[in-house]
Amino acid sequence: MQKITRRRFLGTAAILPFASSILKASADDALLLWFDKPASEWTEALPIGNGRLGAMIFGGVATEQIQLNEDTLYAGSPYDPNNPEALQALPEARRLIFAGEYQAAHDLVGAKMMAQPIKQMPYEPVGDLKLTFAGHENVTNYRRQLDLNTAIARTTYDDGVTIFEREIFASPVDQVIVVSLVAERLKQLNFAVTFETPQNAT
Secondary structure, three states, X not given: OOOOOXXXXXXXXXXXXXXXXXXXXXXXXXXXXXXXOOOOOXXXXXXXXXXXXXXXXXXXXXXXXXXXEEOOXXXXXXXXXXXXXXXXXHHHHHXXXXXXXXXXXXXXXXXXXXXXXXXXXXXXXXXXXXXXXXOOOOOEEEEEEEEOOOOEEEEEEEOOOOEEEEEEEEEOXXXXXXXXEEEOOOOOXXXXXXXXXXXXXX
């Protein structure tokens, strides 16, 4: 297995649809989305992904929620979207285009050449990875951010004893999502890990 090198990560391309975000860019600083409180709903969470694996990072303090997704988990069963009439309709579609009959060509392509069904099956969530930290209910200097250059989501805060930092990223090289937990002082990391899924699975 290749060593994970953060410089190789693909940037996260996402538009976060809420106005509380602060976008800053300068010659000396990375492009960051950052917040002074955890996400209270899914649309406020920070996205990471590598094209196959994805996650939404909520940045909770006492409980961190990481909603996971994988590209082969979708509704329905495997299916073949190829339209069997496409090849036969191709010459007529070309003729209509070259004749300038664009609407007729559009209608023919839509009826005979597009995939069946036209839409991909919707993705299903894998579930939620939850990290629970006892005694982290009241903290100061909270910050969560997404670096758009490195696609690394980071959460930091001070619980009064030490400073904690979480980094979460998805590697396209190693095909894993990595969660790094760091405490500034020794022997301060103490947490429980659970997993919940809406799927019919154990």
